[in-house]
Amino acid sequence: MITLKNIEKTYHSTEGLLKVLDIDFYQVAKGDQIALVGPSGSGKTTLLNIISGVVAPTAGEVIVDDIRVDLLKEEEKDKFRAEKIGYIFQSFHLINSLTALENVMLPMLFAANKDKKQQQMVAKELLDKVKLSHRLNHKPTNLSRGEQQRVAIARALANEANLILADEPTGNIDYTTGMKVFDLLQNLCVKNNVTLVMVTHSQEFKSRFSKVVDIRDINKAIKIGEEATQWEF
Amino acid sequence: MGILKVVMSNLGNRRFSSALTTISVAIGVTLLIAILILSSALYQGAVFQGGGYDMIVGPKGSATQLILSTVFHYEVPIGNIDYEVFRKLAADERVTKAIPLALGDNYRNYRIVGTDSTYFMEKEDENINGVIATGRFYEEVGEVVIGHMVAERGGLKIGDKFVGAHGVGDGIGGCSHDHHNEDTSATDPHHNDTHHAHDLEYIVVGILEPQNNTDDYIIFTPVESVWEAHDIHASHQTYYHYKNEGYHLQEEHEEHHEHHEHHHVDKPELTAILIQGRDIVSLATLKTAIEADTHYPAQAAFVAVVLRQLLKVLGDGAMVANVLAYISIIIAALSILISLMSSMAERRKDVAVMRMLGASKNKVLTIVILEAVVITVIGILIGIIGGHTLAHWIGRHLQHAAGIYVNALQYWQGEGITVITVLMLGLLSGLIPALTVYRTEPTKFIDN
Ligand SMILES: Nc1ncnc2c1ncn2[C@@H]1O[C@H](COP(=O)(O)OP(=O)(O)O)[C@@H](O)[C@H]1O
Ligand SMILES: [Mg+2]
Numbered sequence: 001m002i003t004l005k006n007i008e009k010t011y012h013s014t015e016g017l018l019k020v021l022d023i024d025f026y027q028v029a030k031g032d033q034i035a036l037v038g039p040s041g042s043g044k045t046t047l048l049n050i051i052s053g054v055v056a057p058t059a060g061e062v063i064v065d066d067i068r069v070d071l072l073k074e075e076e077k078d079k080f081r082a083e084k085i086g087y088i089f090q091s092f093h094l095i096n097s098l099t100a101l102e103n104v105m106l107p108m109l110f111a112a113n114k115d116k117k118q119q120q121m122v123a124k125e126l127l128d129k130v131k132l133s134h135r136l137n138h139k140p141t142n143l144s145r146g147e148q149q150r151v152a153i154a155r156a157l158a159n160e161a162n163l164i165l166a167d168e169p170t171g172n173i174d175y176t177t178g179m180k181v182f183d184l185l186q187n188l189c190v191k192n193n194v195t196l197v198m199v200t201h202s203q204e205f206k207s208r209f210s211k212v213v214d215i216r217d218i219n220k221a222i223k224i225g226e227e228a229t230q231w232e233f
Numbered sequence: 234m235g236i237l238k239v240v241m242s243n244l245g246n247r248r249f250s251s252a253l254t255t256i257s258v259a260i261g262v263t264l265l266i267a268i269l270i271l272s273s274a275l276y277q278g279a280v281f282q283g284g285g286y287d288m289i290v291g292p293k294g295s296a297t298q299l300i301l302s303t304v305f306h307y308e309v310p311i312g313n314i315d316y317e318v319f320r321k322l323a324a325d326e327r328v329t330k331a332i333p334l335a336l337g338d339n340y341r342n343y344r345i346v347g348t349d350s351t352y353f354m355e356k357e358d359e360n361i362n363g364v365i366a367t368g369r370f371y372e373e374v375g376e377v378v379i380g381h382m383v384a385e386r387g388g389l390k391i392g393d394k395f396v397g398a399h400g401v402g403d404g405i406g407g408c409s410h411d412h413h414n415e416d417t418s419a420t421d422p423h424h425n426d427t428h429h430a431h432d433l434e435y436i437v438v439g440i441l442e443p444q445n446n447t448d449d450y451i452i453f454t455p456v457e458s459v460w461e462a463h464d465i466h467a468s469h470q471t472y473y474h475y476k477n478e479g480y481h482l483q484e485e486h487e488e489h490h491e492h493h494e495h496h497h498v499d500k501p502e503l504t505a506i507l508i509q510g511r512d513i514v515s516l517a518t519l520k521t522a523i524e525a526d527t528h529y530p531a532q533a534a535f536v537a538v539v540l541r542q543l544l545k546v547l548g549d550g551a552m553v554a555n556v557l558a559y560i561s562i563i564i565a566a567l568s569i570l571i572s573l574m575s576s577m578a579e580r581r582k583d584v585a586v587m588r589m590l591g592a593s594k595n596k597v598l599t600i601v602i603l604e605a606v607v608i609t610v611i612g613i614l615i616g617i618i619g620g621h622t623l624a625h626w627i628g629r630h631l632q633h634a635a636g637i638y639v640n641a642l643q644y645w646q647g648e649g650i651t652v653i654t655v656l657m658l659g660l661l662s663g664l665i666p667a668l669t670v671y672r673t674e675p676t677k678f679i680d681n
Contacts, residue, residue, distance in 0.1 A: 078594075
């Protein structure tokens with residue numbers, strides 16, 4: 001599903017060059033569920049963004065679903081993201097002016113592969129799956145955090161993405177609710193054979209994954225023990 | 234869901250500022266459209282009204298005032314000229330048509346104008362009753378034919394009798410004799426009898442077809458009625474009769490002078506003469522001749538020349554108004570810009586999220602531009618309705634005050650350009666904020 005070859009990412013900062021990522025080779029199989037762990041600043045988010053094509057690697061190859069993401073043109077990357085990737089953020093990032101239903105329809109608008117009726121039907125189904133059928137026309141500000149993240153999960157699944165990238169999706173939700181949201185996400189991914197890469201800090205969640213990857217094990221740019229000084233936030 | 238839905242919900246989320254910016258666009262467009270309609274209508278009206286005549290002969294003084302007071306029945310007349318001037322001109326071979334005008338009194342501020350049937354006729358053999366909607370044309374002194382608005386608003390109908398009030402009235406923008414300039418009072422026959430109520434009783438014998446010009450607000454009567462009202466008892470027959478008979482106009486005068494304490498002119502006079510000439514050369518020599526005559530002093534003004542000057546003034550006025558209206562539109566565009574820019578901080582995050590979800594740069598660009606365009610288009614639509622309504626409303630007052638007919642409920646040339654210009658400005662005001670989000674790097678505005 002995902003293959004990373006000789007990935008390097010270097011940022012230019014005022015203090016000079018900052019190498020954030022240096023990965024020789026890493027692969028994720030289709031349908032896998034991976035917990036990506038590592039301290040703050042160890043490049044987890046950057047890695048997800050490189051996989052989705054939002055951030056271009058300084059060097060190396062990114063292959064997702066047999067597509068060389070790093071070689072795609074800007075518009076092709078947009079299309080690729082809309083069709084193949086579902087994103088879930090720590091702070092949900094729903095569009096506040098749109099209702100829950102419309103938020104779920106949004107990626108379908110960008111993928112432009114369904115008519116309005118179909119969009120609405122699919123969005124309703126998805127919101128039903130995340131148990132929000134009774135909240136279709138609510139604006140995000142009128143939803144609880146747990147509900148907002150469930151809308152975000154439905155949105156991530158909108159275009160039948162086969163890869164979901166979740167960046168600390170429960171980080172802003174209380175433990176019990178977070179657990180429920182996580183269960184939902186994991187089950188939906190299993191049911192739909194969707195590959196899931198989820199960044200998490202929580203020990204609880206790690207234990208629920210069959211594969212846990214500490215980014216420091218694959219990222220040569222950072223060594224265990226160094227992060228506290230070098231990557232302090 | 235379409236892109237417009239996203240746009241509309243964004244606008245809906247900022248209801249107050251969206252409404253304000255829409256209103257500011259609507260006000261600007263209202264002004265632009267109203268000014269366009271009114272200036273075009275005034276221009277057309279002026280050209281249309283002054284169209285028929287080449288030259289106006291009247292007392293010496295301001296040519297503009299002469300034309301305004303005779304052609305447009307606007308402003309007070311300068312004074313009078315001797316009837317002899319008309320006699321000479323009517324007989325002059327350089328003149329193809331000479332129409333006498335004698336401005337008399339007013340009835341409820343509707344001017345009473347003495348003239349003959351040639352005033353209404355394009356061709357000599359035309360049937361005068363073609364211009365009459367009901368009744369017939371006047372034949373006797375004291376008979377009047379009224380403009381259709383006089384009938385409608387002044388409440389006069391056929392058979393009604395009335396007595397004129399002194400002065401030309403201000404219904405058509407003129408002012409009463411009380412406000413007369415000192416320099417015109419010398420030639421003003423009514424100077425000393427401001428409060429004199431005249432005895433001549435007018436009778437309505439006909440109502441004119443709508444002319445869509447100042448004539449709709451005028452009461453027409455034979456020239457002799459005007460004289461009669463001012464105690465120049467020339468004749469109780471109309472001009473048509475005596476014109477061929479070498480009529481003696483002054484014979485009854487002496488007697489009347491003794492009966493009144495007021496000073497009256499002792500000979501028939503006219504306010505102006507409308508002239509159509511044989512050709513431009515004839516008119517030019519005629520003008521020189523008229524103005525050289527010291528015995529019967531008069532001026533001859535070319536309608537086209539004065540009209541051009543008037544229209545230039547009108548055009549300048551419209552231009553100033555237009556500039557102001559465009560300034561208001563630019564302010565409206567700026568307010569769209571400011572409103573969009575001020576919402577950009579929060580919008581940046583939305584845009585970044587949308588980009589992460591796969592929205593192309595062009596889509597987010599379109600969304601922001603469309604927000605400006607939607608506001609502009611709604612503003613324009615309101616403005617078009619508002620502009621026509623405003624012009625219609627002002628037009629009705631104008632029609633009453635100046636007799637210029639404004640048809641505000643039609644498309645006027647130039648509206649299309651105005652709308653496109655405003656649309657472009659709206660587009661521009663959306664483009665600047667749109668470009669700032671266009672360049673937004675999605676990851677920079679997403680905190681994880
Ligand atoms: N756009 C950027 N420009 C410069 N430095 C960046 C940028 N994005 C991330 N970084 C740096 O890269 C490092 C890795 O960040 P990130 O991928 O967000 O780590 P994590 O998600 O593991 O906390 C951090 O030191 C961060 O400051
Ligand atoms: Mg992170």
